[in-house]
Amino acid sequence: MIRFEPRENVSTRRAVGAPVFAALIALSLAAIPIWAAGADIATAYILMVNGAMGSVFAISELLARATPLILTGLAAAVAFRAKLWNIGGEGQLYAGALAAVAVGSGGFALPPYALIPAVLVAGALAGALVMLVPTLLKVKLGADEVVTTLLLNFVILLFVQMMLEGPMQDPMGMGWPQSEPVLEEAMLPQLIARMRVHAGLIVALVAAIFAAILMRRTVWGFEIRAVGANPSAARHAGIPVTATFVRVGLLSGAFAGLAGVGEVAGLKGYLTADLSPGFGYAGIVVAMLAGLSPLGVVIAAIFVAGVFVGADSMSRALGVSSYLADLVVAMSLLCVLISGLFVRFHVRIGGSRLTD
Amino acid sequence: QEEKLKVAAIYTVPVEQQWVSRIHKALNAAQERGDITYTFSENVANTDYERVMREYAEGGMDLIVGEAFAVERAARNVAKEYPDTAFLMGSSFGPAKPNFAVFDNWIHEPSYLTGMIAGKATKSNVIGMVGGYAIPEVNRLMNAFIEGAREVNPDVKFLVTFINSWYDPPKAKEAAFAMIDKGADILYAERFGVSDAAKEKGILAIGNVIDTAGDYPGTILSSALWHMEPTIDKVIDDVASGNFEPADYGPYSYMAHGGGSFVVDETLADPEAVKAAKEKEQEILDGLFRVNVNDEEPKSTL
Amino acid sequence: MSDAPAEQAAVLKLTGITKRFGALLANHAINLELYPGEIVALLGENGAGKTTLMNILFGHYVADEGTVQIATADGGLRPLAQGSPQAALKAGIGMVHQHFTLAENLTGIDNILLGTRSLLSPIASKRSARTRLDKIMRESGLTVDLDTRVSRLSVGEQQRIEILKALYRDARVLVLDEPTAVLTPQESENLFQTLRSLADEGLSIVFISHKMAEVLSASDRIAVLRHGELVADLPSELCDRNMLADIMVGRHLEPEARSEVEKGPALLKLSGISTGHGRDALHNVSLQVHGGEIVGLAGVSGNGQGALARIISGLELPRSGSMEIDGRRLKPAPRAVMREGLVRIPEDRHRDGIVGEMTVAENLVIEDVRSRAFQSFGFLDFAAIDKRAGDAIDAYDIRCPGGDAVARLLSGGNIQKIILARTLDKEPKVVLAAQPTRGLDIGATEDVHRRLFEARARGAAILLISEDLDELFQMSDRIAVIHRGKVTLPQETATLNRSQVGLMMAGQESEDAA
Amino acid sequence: MEILDILVNPNFWAAAIRIATPLIFGVLGALICERSGVLNLGIEGIFTAGAMAGWMAVWLGADLWTGVAVAAAVGGAFGLLHAVLTVPFGLSQHVSGIGVTLFATSLSYFAYRTALPDVSSPPRITPFQPLKIEGLSDLPFIGTALFQQTPLTFLALFLVLAVAFILNRTPLGFAIRAVGDNPAAVEAQGLSVFGLRVGAVIVGSALMAIGGAFLTMSAFDAFFFGMVNGRGWICIALVVFASWRPGKALLGALLFGAFDAFQVRLQTEVGAFVPGQIFLMLPYLLSIFALVVAARKADYPRALLKPYFKGQR
C-alpha cells in the first residue's frame, strides 16, 4: 500500500532538485517516441539542445515563445493564489489581442509616441474586463468560475472570429479572416535586430517582478493570500473579500490580455483566430510548475518554451513528425508535476519510507 | 553533376488536407525522380511559421514552399532576409523582389466545366455548395462553377454555406445534410465531408482539387482537379538552372499548363452535358474562351 | 492496571501502541483493555493523543509499534489488521468521529447501508434493512427519520445516524470522539442515557470528552492521556474533578474567580433586530451590554446565534432594527465595527478565526494589516509584524515553534490564543465571544476565561454566546436566553438557576420571561 | 417562418441527435467522474485519443465493436493516469486534467503520423451504418429523427438510462455519490475512496473515449487532426448545465446539438444574415446562465476538486 505523508519543512535543495531531476527524467522518456519514429536518439538530443539554445536565433525563439507563457502563467499564478480558478487565460489573451489591434491599427487618432502604451493598456484592460465577468458571477452569484472562465474562452474565440469575418476584417486581406495590421509605430520593438524576441519579454519580466513584490510585500498581496487560503476567516478579519477577488480577477485577466498584446503587437502584426496555440491553457501548467510563485513562473515558462522549441527544431531536422514537440512538452509537464509530490510528501510503501 | 536541390515545405495544416496534399504530392514526386531532397513541417501554427521558415532558410534550403496566406507579412520579411533562398508561397498577393514568388490554385476553368455538368444533372434545380472560408481562392472557384451551371441551366438555384474552418469534416457533412434537406440534389464539395453526406443520402457531388472518385464510388459526378506538378517542376527547374525570378507561378495552375484538369464520370453524367463540357474545355485550351475570375463572396440564391 | 472483573474476558486489547508524527510522539506505549458492557471515558488535554489512539483502533492510522487485539467468538483474542477501517468494522468496532462522516447528499438510511452490501449488487432493496433498523431504533431509543437527506437533519439527528451506522453493523465496541461538543445539554443527557442502555445490552463504549461533569457521571472508568502517555486508568467512582484536572494537566488549576467591576455605560446596543427565516432567524431582538459586564447568551445552537453574531460582526445587514456601539450607528462591515472597537472571537475558530495556511505572525496581524502600524504606502512592515508576533507569543503563551510557524499546525487551544491575542490586545470596547471554549481542554479554557475577565476589568462590554451552562454561570453578570430567534431580557445571574435557564433554552417559559 | 420550417423538419432533429451523440458520451463520462469528486479536464484529449485509437483499430482490421472497445480501453488508460495523479497523489485536478489533455492529444497525433507517415489523403474505414429497424424506421417523424441513427447513438441513449439507474438505485451509485460528497464517510464505512474514485474516473474516461470514437467511426470515417475541436470542453459545461444529473445531461446535449444543427440550417436557409458565431455562442452563454441559476440550489458534489488523504483533515 502506498501512502503519502505531508512534509512540514521542505529543504530548498529538495524543492529545486526534484523538478530538475524530473525534467531530466522526462527528457529521457522522450527517447521512446524518438526511437519509435526511427530516429537516432543521441543525434536527437544534440539537435534538441541546439534548437533550444544553440544559437542567438534559437535563444531568441525560445524567449519569444516564453513571453506569452510568462504572462499567461502569471495570470494563472496570481488567480490561483486567491483560489480564483481562472481557466480562461486563452480567451483573455484573445480579448487583449483584439483590443490591441483595435487600438493599434489606427482606429483611434493617437500620436505615435502614445501608441505603444495605448496598445498595452488596451490589451490589459480588455483581458481584465473579460475576467471581471466570471469574477463577479462568482462573488455575487456563486457561479463556479472554473466553468464560466472555460466557457468564455469559446465565446470570445467565436467573437473574435465574428469580428475578423465582419467589422474588423482587413479590407486589404482578400477575404481572409484576419484583422488590419498593427501600425508600425504601435509594434513592440524587437530586442535583437532581425530576431523575433520583442519588448513583450520586458513587459513580461516587469509583470513577474511586479507580481512577486505584490504577493510577498504588500497589503494587497497579504489579503490575496488570506482570501485564497480561507475566505471565511479573511472576511471575519475585515478583509474586503469581494474587492480582493475583483482585484485579483482584474490583475489576472490583465496579464493574460498582455500576452495577447505581445503576440499581435510583438510578433504577428495582425490578428487571426489561430493566434495562440493554447498559451492560455499552457499558462496554467506553467503556474503550477512554478508552485504559483511569480518568479518561478519565469523559469517554468522558459523551461516549457525551451522544450518545445528544442524538440520542434529537432523533429524538423530529423524529419520526425513535428507532433513530437507537443508530446515531449506534455511528458515533461506530467513528470515535473509528479516530482512536486515528492517535494511535498513523504512517500511510504507499506510501513517503510520510500523517500526521506 | 552538382548536389540535389534542397527543398522544404511548410504547411499550416496536415498534409492530408486537400489543398496542401497537392503540393506535398508534387514535391514527393520530384523527390522520387531524384531531382530534390524534400523535407516538410505540417500543421505549423501561425505563431511558429516564421521560426520554421527561418530554420529552413538557415539550414541552407535552396527552395522553400509554403502558404503565406495567414502570415503574409512575416513571410515576406523573412524572404527578404535570405536572398539566396528561393521562396514559393501560396498567396493572394503578387510576387516580391528579390526572391518571393507566389502561386495559387487557379482551377476556375475546370470548375466552370464541372458547373456545366452539374447544371444539367440537377433535377430539383437546387445545388448546394459548402466552402471553408469566403476567401478569393474559394470564391472564384465557386463563382466559376455557378457561372458554368447557369450557362446550361438558367433556372438553377444555389445554396451556399461556409463552415468557417479549413478542416472540420463532420461539420461540413452536417452543412451538406442541411442542404439536402432543403432540396439540393447536387453538392459542390469544396471541403472534406460533403461527399460523405452525398454518398450517405445517395445523391451526387462535385469534387474539387483532388480526385476522390475512388473513395465515393458512384457519387462523384465530376471534379475540377488541381495539379501542382507543373508549378513545382517549373520552379525547381528555375532554381536549379539559376533562372529563378520572383514571379507569379499562378498560371501554371491553368489548364493550358496542365495545372488544372476536368474529369467527369460518364456513367453518371448526361452525355449531352459531357459533350458540351468537353467542347468548352477545348475552347479554353485553345484560348478561345476565358472563364471569368470573380472573387466576390457567392450568396445563396434560394 | 484496571480493576475490572478479572474473570471477564476483554473484548478489545491495545498493547504498547506507539505513534509518531515526525518528531512528535503522539502515542507512547499505550496499553488499554476494554470489557463488555462498560463505558470508558478518555480524557486529556488538546493534543494529548486521544483522537490518534482511536484512529489507530479504527484503522485510519497505522501504529508504529504495538498491537490491537479483538475478542473472538470463543473468548480468545486475535490481532486486528491495522490501517483498515474495513477490518475494524468487520471486527465490530464502530466509530463516531468528532467531525461527522456522513454523505450529506444521501438519506440517513443510505448512509447507514453504505458499504454493507456488495457494490456489484444490481439493486438496492431496503426492506429488510429497514425492518432491522426500526427494531434497533425502537430498542435503543435513537429515533430519526431515515428518509430525510442528511443535509436537512440537525446535528443531534446526524449523530444518531452515526451511532445507528455502528449498531446496524452489530458493533461490539463503539468509539465516540467528543460526542457532546456539538450537543445541547438536553441532547447530551439523552445521548448518555442511550449509551448507558446500550452498554447494559453488552456494548462496550469509549468516549472522548473535555467536559468533566459528564465524564464523571457517564463513565464506568476513566483513562487519562498526557503528552501521548496513558497516565491514569481508574474507576470513575474513585475520581473527582480536581484530581482529574491535576492528572491531565500535571499541575493544579484554580478556577478563575469573578471580581467586582463597576458597570459602565451601555456600549453595545441592539434594538428591534429582525432578520432571516427558518432556523437562522431573529425576531425583534433588543439587547444592551454595558462596559465592565459580561452578558451571557444561553441557547441551544441553531436558534439564531449565528445570525446574531453575523449581524454584530458586521457581516450581515439585518432586515430591520439597528445596532449601536458606544452610541454610534455603524455601517454594517467587519472593518467598520472593528474600527469602533468591537472585536470577535468566532464560533468556528478553524473556519472563521484563522487562515491555517498562513503563519502565526500573519494571523496575529490579519485584522490590522491596513493600519499604519504594519504598513506604509501599501507595503508591509515586516519588522513591525515580527515584533508584534514575538510580543503576542510571549504575552499569551502561544505554544508554537515561532511566529513563522504555519497556524494550521497549532492545537485548538493555541489557535484560540492567537485569536485572543489579536482581539483583546486592542483594548476593545465590545467583545463578542461565541463559544470561545468549545472543544478546548480545561487548561486552555481557564486561559480564555482569565483573558475575558481581564477585558471586563478594563471596562469592556462582553457578550458571551455559549451552550455551556457551567461556563455561563461562572462568567456572566447577567444571562439572557435565545430560543427560536427571540432573546429574553437579561437577568442577574444570581437570580437564576440552571434548571430555569435549561428550560428556557428548550423554549419553555420563554414567553413570560421576556 | 423559416425558423418554424426548420424545427418541424425531422431531418433537423436527426442532425441534432447525431451532433449530440458524442456529447452524450462525454457528458456522462464527465458526470461520473465529477460525481465521484474528480474533475476531468483530460476529456478533450481523451476524446482525441478515443477517436484515434478506435479508428486505428478498425483500420488495422478489427471489427467496429472491437474498435469501440479499444477506444474505451485507451480512454480508461488515460483516465487511470488522471486518477492516479489526482486521487492518491492529490495533484490539482485542473492541472492534471490539462496535462492529460496535452499528453493524450499529442500522443494520438504523434502515433497517427508515425504509423501513417506518407498518407496524402485520410485513410477511410467503413463506419457504423444507420440502424434501420423494421417498422420503426418508417414511422413518420420519429422514424427519421431517431431510427436512422447508428448503433452508437442508441448505446448513448441506453447509457443515459443505465447511468441514471446506477447512480440513483444501486449500492455502487450510492457509494459514488457519497465519495463525491464526503470521502471520509465512505472510508468510515469500510469502502475504499481510492478504489471508488479511480474506478469512476476510469469508467468515465472510457465513455469519453467512446464519444471520440463516434466521431471517427460513425459521424465520419477517418481520423483528422483537430477533429475534436472543443467538444470535450463543451461536455464539462454541460455537466454543470445538467446539475450533475444524467437525464438533464441528455437534455443539455440535445439542446446543444439542436443549436448547432439550427445554426447550420439557418445559414443555408436565409444566408448569413446573422453571423453564425452568434448561434454557436448561444449554448455556451446558455450554460453560463444555467450555471448562475443552478449555482444557488444545485447539489453539486461537495468534495469536487478536493483531494482526500487518508487520515488528514
Ligand SMILES: Nc1ncnc2c1ncn2[C@@H]1O[C@H](COP(=O)(O)OP(=O)(O)OP(=O)(O)O)[C@@H](O)[C@H]1O
Ligand atoms: N495526521 C497527523 N499528522 C501529524 N501530526 C498529527 C496528526 N494527527 C495528530 N497529530 C499530532 O498528534 C498529537 C495528538 O493529536 P490528537 O488529535 O490525537 O489529540 P487529541 O488528544 O485528540 O486532542 P483534542 O483534544 O484536541 O482532540 C497532536 O499534537 C498533533 O500535533
Ligand SMILES: Nc1ncnc2c1ncn2[C@@H]1O[C@H](COP(=O)(O)OP(=O)(O)OP(=O)(O)O)[C@@H](O)[C@H]1O
Ligand atoms: N493532519 C494533521 N497534521 C498536523 N497536525 C494535526 C493534523 N490533524 C490534527 N492535528 C493536530 O492535532 C491536534 C488536535 O487536533 P484537533 O483538530 O482534534 O484539535 P482540537 O483542539 O480538538 O480542535 P477542535 O476544537 O477543532 O477539535 C492539534 O494540535 C492539531 O493541530
Ligand SMILES: [Mg+2]
Ligand atoms: Mg481529538
Ligand SMILES: [Mg+2]
Ligand atoms: Mg479536538
